Amino acid sequence: MKIGIIGGGALGLAAAYQLGKDGHQAAVFERAAVLGGQASTFDVGGGRLERGYHHLFKSDTHMVDLIHELGLGPKLAWIESKVGFFYGGKIHQFTTPLDLLRFTPLSPYNRVKLGLMTLRLQRTKYWPRELERVTAEEWIRTHAGKQIFDVIWNPMLRGKFGESASQVSMAWLWGKIYLRTTSRDKGLRSRERLGYPLGSFAEIFEALEREIRAMGGEVHYPSTVHRVTVRDGRATGLDVQYPGGGRESRDFDVVLSTTPSSIFPRLVPELPESYTRLLAPQYQAAVLIIMELDRPFSWAYWMNIADRSIPFVGLIEHTNFVDKERYGGKHLVYLSNYLSRASEMYSMPPDELWRRYVPALKKINPAFDESWVTNRHYHREDAAQPIIGVDYSQRIPPLQTPLKDLWLANTTQIYPEDRGTNYSVRLGRLVAKMITGQAPVCMWWE
Ligand SMILES: Cc1cc2nc3c(=O)[nH]c(=O)nc-3n(C[C@H](O)[C@H](O)[C@H](O)COP(=O)(O)OP(=O)(O)OC[C@H]3O[C@@H](n4cnc5c(N)ncnc54)[C@H](O)[C@@H]3O)c2cc1C
Incomplete structure (x- = not known):
């Protein structure tokens, strides 16, 4: 079977890998210049860092199993995390x-x-x-x-x-x-250990890419899918655009989209309203500023900000988790926010947002001075966090769409767990089995 997959994040790559293992040919099309989607990386100080902070919990068994299967087990480190809670003008230890x-x-x-x-x-x-x-x-x-x-x-x-x-x-x-x-051992003094693939999550995506190609599959990036072609109520292929404007129509037996629900209906206007109703926008966006510092900002890896006068909700000091020597000695700190697309800070230019953040940084660490910042980066992810309301299980779009041979699998169908790379891997491998008839078509809790 030939399967066209839209999206080269954890889910699309895990699905293509499973399809390859089961003797099928998968072709992945990813619009970004790097693989990994929300868990993709950029270069910092000779190392690679996720655009949004990433780690694994002990319960992330699907991802951990995949890491071992790909031969990356020796790179997976379990590191003690240090948690802080900023409340009432003070960082409280919460480890x-x-x-x-x-x-x-x-x-x-x-x-x-x-x-x-x-x-x-x-x-x-x-x-x-x-x-x-x-x-x-x-x-x-x-x-x-x-x-x-x-x-x-x-x-x-x-x-x-x-x-x-x-x-x-x-x-x-x-x-x-x-x-x-x-992720925590038992006992009053027990600390949490979190997992991290040394070298970044990109190691996993690169290994998947290698395996998919080795099994006869294809991985294309950057390449944007503009349209799912539909004939007589059946998905027949993809219209793909490559950089430089080249376009191609590819035929497939089955199409799997792993794009956010907010994008999917634009690629397939033929979808009936009964289905697109379930795809209505239901995400919070993530907005991240990453500071490169010449010294540590705090002692914590993960700091929850429970003070609403601070304009961000998390301060994640990556180099209090992974050694700074992997990033040329730079101290790396994420300032993280989840925002609705209608909010003022969502569309604020990065420099303006930074100006708003600086007084808050001084509130958390009064010694902080802007001269500590040697560089900063800005990333935004629109479909970062599905909003999970009451009776959510009744409103999840089915994986198998009403159009024949067209499937959708994305983070809105991960439930009741919170979205994460582990669950994208689980869903990707499972939907691959459903497509090829090796698993019943249902949600895993049914
Ligand atoms: C700030 C932040 C922190 C996070 N922290 C963690 C963490 O600590 N641990 C963890 O496990 N998870 C974490 N997550 C969640 C995790 O990153 C996601 O759940 C997971 O990566 C989603 O993978 P996916 O493949 O399902 O979706 P995505 O990664 O969104 O992949 C979808 C892909 O489709 C592509 N695409 C969209 N439209 C098209 C098109 N028309 N043509 C071609 N390609 C297209 C996109 O570019 C994207 O790469 C975090 C997420 C965010 C935003």
Whole structure:
């Protein structure tokens, strides 16, 4: 079978790899000049760095298995992470369960209560359906109370989902808490270990590319798909544009799109309204500034910013996780934001955004001076975070579209877990098996 795949991110490449392994010919078309989509990298100080911070959790078994399968096991490092929580003008350490017991913004009673709530969700082995019928806000207010909601969860939900925060379902938050805590050993002083492929996630995408080609598949980039060709209600191929303006029409037995749902209907105007209704825009965008510094900014790898007067929601100091010597001795810090496309900061020019961020950086670290910044970068990802509302399982677009031989697989169909490279790999390999009839066509929880 010949399969045309739109998108060379984790999902498209994992699908092409699986199809190759099962004896089929896959051709991947990626519009960017690099593979990896949201997990793609750029060059810094002789090393490669993800455009948006990336790491793996212990629960990311599909990605970990793939890394080993590709022979990259020796490159996968499990590194202790240091977590901070900026609240009330202070960075609180939040690395071990003991740190929670010392977290003074919560009353002693609520510290214990938050610990028990986390434990309860961690022990909820598979997501109970009732969690998707209630918003995270309602659930936390009922089960944990106002202070825990106001101090911990409300700033986090607002930071990630903005004005849509109050719609987010508890199933999403369960996924976050349940999966996150599996990266931690047991005990009050236990630290979290996070995975990172040394050399960056690009190592994985390059290995996939090599394997796909070796099995007779094709990987084209940059090459943009303009149109899925449809004849008599059936997808028959792709119209592709290469750099320099060259265009080509390719015939395929099956087409798999891994593009965000917001792009897909433009490529296939023939899709019926009953399906495109499920694809209506439902993402938060990620906006990232990456600072190259001549010295460390803080001690934390991951710093949640729970102070809404700060105009970003996360400060991720990559070189407190991976050795700076891999990047020519530069200290690398992401300033991360999730924004709706309608928000002012989404369309703000990078220099203006930076000017807004500088006073906030001084608030977090009063010693900070702009002269520490030797360079900075700006990246934006429109379809960064699907907004998962209540009863989401009822609104997920089916993988098999109403048009024959046309499939869609993307991050909006990852559920109840939060999106991540691990789940794109899982979905990519699974949809490959569905396309070739080796797996039943259904969602994995059905
Ligand atoms: C800021 C940020 C931080 C993250 N952190 C983590 C993390 O720590 N760990 C983790 O595991 N995951 C993380 N993720 C999530 C992870 O990166 C994504 O879930 C995953 O990479 C999605 O892969 P995908 O292939 O499903 O989609 P994408 O990566 O979006 O791939 C889709 C591809 O389709 C291409 N495309 C679109 N239209 C066309 C067209 N017309 N023609 C050709 N190509 C087209 C796009 O260019 C893109 O490459 C993070 C994401 C963001 C934004």
